[in-house]
Amino acid sequence: MPAHDVLIIGAGLAGQRAALAAARTGATVAIMSKVHPVRSHSNAAAGGINAALNPDDSWESHAFDTVKGSDYLGDQDAIEIMCREAPNEVLWLEHAGVTFHRNAEGKLGTRAFGGASAARTYYIADITGQALLHVLYEQLMKHHEQIDRYEEWFITSLLQDDAGNCTGAIARNIRDGALEVFSAKSTILASGGAGQCFKPTTNALICTGDGIAQAFRIGAPLMDMEMIQYHPTTLQGNGILITEGARGEGAHLYNALGERFMEKYAPNKMELASRDVVSRAEQTEINEGRGFPDGTVALDITKVPRKRTLEALREIVNIGRDFAGVDITREPIHIRPGCHYIMGGVKSDVHGATPIPGLYAAGEVACVSVHGGNRLGANSLLDTLIFGRRAGEHAGERARHVAMPTPDRGAVNDETRAIDEIMSRSGGRRVSAIRDELGTMMNDKVAVFRDEAGLQEAHRVVRRLKEEAKTATIDDQGSVFNQDVLSALELGYMLDVAECIVVGALERKESRGAQFRTDYPKRDDEQWLKHIDLSRNGDDVPTVSYSPVTITKWEPQERVY
Amino acid sequence: MPEYTLRIRRYSPESGEAAHWQDYDVELDGHRSVLDGILQARDRQDGSIGIRCSCRAAICGSCGVRINGKPNLACHTHLDKAHQTAVDGVITVEPMGNMPVLKDLIVDMDAVHWKKIQRVTPWLLPEGEAPEREYIVPPESMIDVTQTMACIQCGACVSDCLSMEVDPLFIGPAALAKAYRFVGDPRDGQHAERLRNLAEDEHGIYDCTHCFNCIEACPKGVAPMSQIMRLRRIAGADHGIDDRNNGHRHEMAFVNNIERNGLLHEADLLPDSYGGKFHPRAMPELLSSLPVILKAVARGKVTPAGALLHKHKASKEVKRIFRDVHDREERYELNLYVVGEEEDE
Numbered sequence: 001m002p003a004h005d006v007l008i009i010g011a012g013l014a015g016q017r018a019a020l021a022a023a024r025t026g027a028t029v030a031i032m033s034k035v036h037p038v039r040s041h042s043n044a045a046a047g048g049i050n051a052a053l054n055p056d057d058s059w060e061s062h063a064f065d066t067v068k069g070s071d072y073l074g075d076q077d078a079i080e081i082m083c084r085e086a087p088n089e090v091l092w093l094e095h096a097g098v099t100f101h102r103n104a105e106g107k108l109g110t111r112a113f114g115g116a117s118a119a120r121t122y123y124i125a126d127i128t129g130q131a132l133l134h135v136l137y138e139q140l141m142k143h144h145e146q147i148d149r150y151e152e153w154f155i156t157s158l159l160q161d162d163a164g165n166c167t168g169a170i171a172r173n174i175r176d177g178a179l180e181v182f183s184a185k186s187t188i189l190a191s192g193g194a195g196q197c198f199k200p201t202t203n204a205l206i207c208t209g210d211g212i213a214q215a216f217r218i219g220a221p222l223m224d225m226e227m228i229q230y231h232p233t234t235l236q237g238n239g240i241l242i243t244e245g246a247r248g249e250g251a252h253l254y255n256a257l258g259e260r261f262m263e264k265y266a267p268n269k270m271e272l273a274s275r276d277v278v279s280r281a282e283q284t285e286i287n288e289g290r291g292f293p294d295g296t297v298a299l300d301i302t303k304v305p306r307k308r309t310l311e312a313l314r315e316i317v318n319i320g321r322d323f324a325g326v327d328i329t330r331e332p333i334h335i336r337p338g339c340h341y342i343m344g345g346v347k348s349d350v351h352g353a354t355p356i357p358g359l360y361a362a363g364e365v366a367c368v369s370v371h372g373g374n375r376l377g378a379n380s381l382l383d384t385l386i387f388g389r390r391a392g393e394h395a396g397e398r399a400r401h402v403a404m405p406t407p408d409r410g411a412v413n414d415e416t417r418a419i420d421e422i423m424s425r426s427g428g429r430r431v432s433a434i435r436d437e438l439g440t441m442m443n444d445k446v447a448v449f450r451d452e453a454g455l456q457e458a459h460r461v462v463r464r465l466k467e468e469a470k471t472a473t474i475d476d477q478g479s480v481f482n483q484d485v486l487s488a489l490e491l492g493y494m495l496d497v498a499e500c501i502v503v504g505a506l507e508r509k510e511s512r513g514a515q516f517r518t519d520y521p522k523r524d525d526e527q528w529l530k531h532i533d534l535s536r537n538g539d540d541v542p543t544v545s546y547s548p549v550t551i552t553k554w555e556p557q558e559r560v561y
Numbered sequence: 562m563p564e565y566t567l568r569i570r571r572y573s574p575e576s577g578e579a580a581h582w583q584d585y586d587v588e589l590d591g592h593r594s595v596l597d598g599i600l601q602a603r604d605r606q607d608g609s610i611g612i613r614c615s616c617r618a619a620i621c622g623s624c625g626v627r628i629n630g631k632p633n634l635a636c637h638t639h640l641d642k643a644h645q646t647a648v649d650g651v652i653t654v655e656p657m658g659n660m661p662v663l664k665d666l667i668v669d670m671d672a673v674h675w676k677k678i679q680r681v682t683p684w685l686l687p688e689g690e691a692p693e694r695e696y697i698v699p700p701e702s703m704i705d706v707t708q709t710m711a712c713i714q715c716g717a718c719v720s721d722c723l724s725m726e727v728d729p730l731f732i733g734p735a736a737l738a739k740a741y742r743f744v745g746d747p748r749d750g751q752h753a754e755r756l757r758n759l760a761e762d763e764h765g766i767y768d769c770t771h772c773f774n775c776i777e778a779c780p781k782g783v784a785p786m787s788q789i790m791r792l793r794r795i796a797g798a799d800h801g802i803d804d805r806n807n808g809h810r811h812e813m814a815f816v817n818n819i820e821r822n823g824l825l826h827e828a829d830l831l832p833d834s835y836g837g838k839f840h841p842r843a844m845p846e847l848l849s850s851l852p853v854i855l856k857a858v859a860r861g862k863v864t865p866a867g868a869l870l871h872k873h874k875a876s877k878e879v880k881r882i883f884r885d886v887h888d889r890e891e892r893y894e895l896n897l898y899v900v901g902e903e904e905d906e
Contacts, residue, residue, distance in 0.1 A: 035613070035615060035621075035623065036623075036670070038621075038622065038713070038714050039613070039615050039616075039621045039622065039623045040621075041615070041616070041621075043616060043620045043621050043713075044616060044618070044620060044621075091694060091695060094695045094696065095687070095691040095695075095696075096685065097684065097685030097746070097748070099703045099706050099707060099710055099742075099746065100695070100703065101700070101703060101704075102698060102699070102700035102703050103700065104700060105697070106697040106698050106699055106700060107694075107695060107697060108695050109700070124703075124707060124710065125704075125707050125711075127620075127707070127710065127711060130620060130710075130711075130713065131707075131710045134710065134712075134714075135685075138683050138684040138685070139684060141678075141679060141683055141684060142684040151671075175663065204615040204616040204617070204621060205614060205615050205616075205617065206615045238593075238597075238617065240617070240618045241618070311704060314711075315620070315711075318619070318781075318782075319618065319619075322619065322637060322639075323592075323618065325592065430604070430605075430608075431608070432603070432604035432605070432608070433604075436604075474608050475607055475608035475609045476608050476609035477609075478573060478575050478576075478609065478664075479575060480573070480574055480575055480663065480664050481611045481663060481664040481665075481667050482609075483611060484608035484609055487608070
């Protein structure tokens with residue numbers, strides 16, 4: 001049975017960065033993912049990574065933009081750390097081999113991005129996440145002696161000893177169906193977000209909230225779960241993302257009347273206001289009848305010189321051609337707001353530690369909270385790397401002081417029975433049908449604009465789907481690459497996460513960041529300048545509690561762009 | 562809503578049955594992808610269909626398959642387009658080639674693709690201490706390697722590599738494109754060592770036969786074969802590394818021959834490919850070619866006078882073309898990310 005000082009679950013940027021950092025402390029490391037690491041969803045981050053690296057920029061300015069972007073719900077101690085450490089992290093990446101764009105002098109060059117008061121986004125064309133992910137994987141291959149890779153293993157549950165410490169996880173080898181206990185002194189969740197709770201979404205099919213639900217199930221509190229970011233520029237129908245880099249390079253938004261409507265909503269920053277602001281503006285235009293008949297507005301990238309588009313936005317040229325049949329260098333493309341990112345997640349501190357001893361979380365699965373009510377573009381890559389590294393370092397240090405847990409063999413038997421039970425079901429709804437109903441409903445009721453009645457309805461539907469999921473059926477009875485049985489487990493994770501999103505949104509009776517309640521349209525700092533924490537309460541509705549927002553130097557102000 | 566028939570290659574290693582085809586009818590708009598079709602079949606008809614997939618947007622590289630016999634990403638191929646190239650209107654989907662099948666459309670990437678990637682020492686090897694800040698490098702060099710960084714490791718090029726089919730040990734298009742990512746990166750300090758290593762390996766850069774399959778297969782415009790050719794050019798021209806197949810000298814013999822004669826003067830080509838008539842390497846080659854030469858003389862295809870004395874001289878136009886190419890400051894490279902000034906409308 002495998003045993004490691006540090007077990008990392010998820011192999012996107014947060015997980016890979018954590019693995020490299022933990023290995024540097026001398027710890028033995030395992031990194032595990034249900035997909036090959038380079039298939040991780042970090043790939044999709046197109047536009048870039050923020051850092052105040054220019055001498056005429058400052059980390060304070062970056063931090064203030066992030067605080068303001070978060071609508072003052074972000075914890076400022078964590079934001080300070082992230083922004084202060086950002087420049088060195090970007091240099092570390094550059095030294096590791098990332099092929100960042102250079103300016104004419106051969107130094108790192110930047111592009112503008114939403115919600116930022118300076119151009120501080122470092123990038124590789126519009127494949128930044130992919131380039132980072134592949135370079136970190138180069139480093140994982142280089143350090144193969146210190147880091148064991150378990151590629152295509154699926155976590156079924158986290159393990160906990162009688163004292164409440166997390167002691168590792170049980171995982172199923174997707175290739176042959178074998179279940180195995182992975183013992184670890186420290187376990188780091190880096191398994192990403194939960195966009196598949198919504199349909200459509202920009203998120204990959206693998207983003208099913210596994211880690212959020214696994215932590216929740218062993219008692220870790222979740223925080224800011226109501227904060228779901230809708231990205232302003234996604235394709236109608238399939239939800240595919242058009243990078244914010246397009247607007248960063250100078251693209252404009254128009255409604256069907258040809259009006260550059262952002263003039264009304266954000267006269268200073270225009271298209272480069274925070275994402276929640278732009279998405280709300282678009283949705284307002286669409287709802288008030290000034291959108292196109294397919295429920296979209298237009299993104300005009302022809303404003304960007306063609307040579308620059310072909311060099312720096314090559315990927316969305318391809319996406320426009322392949323997924324919308326549009327040559328974006330010659331004509332506008334129709335877009336609309338789409339589910340993109342979950343600001344909330346497993347409550348963790350600035351070292352990635354969760355309230356469960358031995359359990360860490362980093363990246364989208366976690367909520368530190370650096371994004372608060374709304375994440376700035378190009379801060380997600382930064383979050384994964386800074387807190388992935390910090391979690392890896394802390395988890396590696398912790399491993400020096402604790403003993404290797406003894407594996408709980410009984411847990412494997414329980415898990416085997418649970419999987420056999422799923423395979424033996426008959427007569428229930430198909431897993432895929434429940435998943436579709438969940439996603440469509442969430443995108444309808446828990447989207448850019450929300451209200452009490454819609455959220456109550458959403459909660460009723462989620463509770464019903466949870467019941468139906470208990471008898472949901474699958475077809476595949478095999479052991480080798482049985483993706484069908486995994487989809488049943490993922491559905492369970494998604495339903496737990498969806499319920500927390502809805503309960504959080506019902507609880508927060510104000511409008512802040514990504515949460516806009518038409519029945520409570522104002523931000524209410526007196527009542528709601530606080531985090532909503534949700535904890536598991538058996539199979540019942542999660543228990544709500546609150547925690548304070550950490551404010552260091554930026555008192556809440558009115559937010560205008 | 563239009564209907565499409567997908568004919569999917571099924572294989573379950575546990576069933577004891579041989580691989581077989583199975584048809585699924587799906588209802589989707591023509592601009593939706595073959596992956597959307599497979600997922601609809603899986604959701605509504607048969608949850609046991611195995612395919613790796615994740616992003617649906619051609620960035621994660623999971624869903625490499627063969628559609629109507631050609632490799633591509635399932636998410637990157639429209640149903641209506643696939644329908645057009647389908648025989649009898651049935652879209653066939655089968656696993657990629659050159660890799661063992663694990664189940665249905667899932668192949669063993671580790672056993673082939675990732676082993677080959679590891680073969681090329683796939684990490685940056687900078688020389689000396691890292692600078693305090695970033696490495697200062699020409700901006701064009703980073704744009705240049707972006708083409709190979711755009712590789713998503715989907716395996717489509719490996720699937721249909723003809724050289725790999727006859728020599729499974731060939732390092733192959735994806736891994737060699739990865740190698741260019743380091744050879745083209747000015748921060749790497751081991752260019753010569755990397756190139757020598759890849760040139761001396763009999764399964765290395767000179768094992769490619771120029772068939773263009775990988776360029777056609779790649780969904781991301783990485784053009785692996787072009788990267789292999791660039792590795793060869795840099796190895797030969799910048800590092801004086803010998804081509805183990807003599808291809809580089811043969812190419813240069815062609816070029817020099819035309820520059821001199823305007824028209825190809827074939828009698829010079831063979832000796833020139835081995836360093837010229839009087840090069841020690843040329844003699845055994847010429848001797849071994851003697852039967853062919855004698856046969857050609859006997860049939861009047863060449864005459865000794867024609868072979869040794871000829872009066873072709875390159876015209877002014879030919880000389881101008883050569884001057885143009887020689888005078889270029891940089892090697893002419895085909896790279897999607899390196900674009901000229903505003904393209905013609």
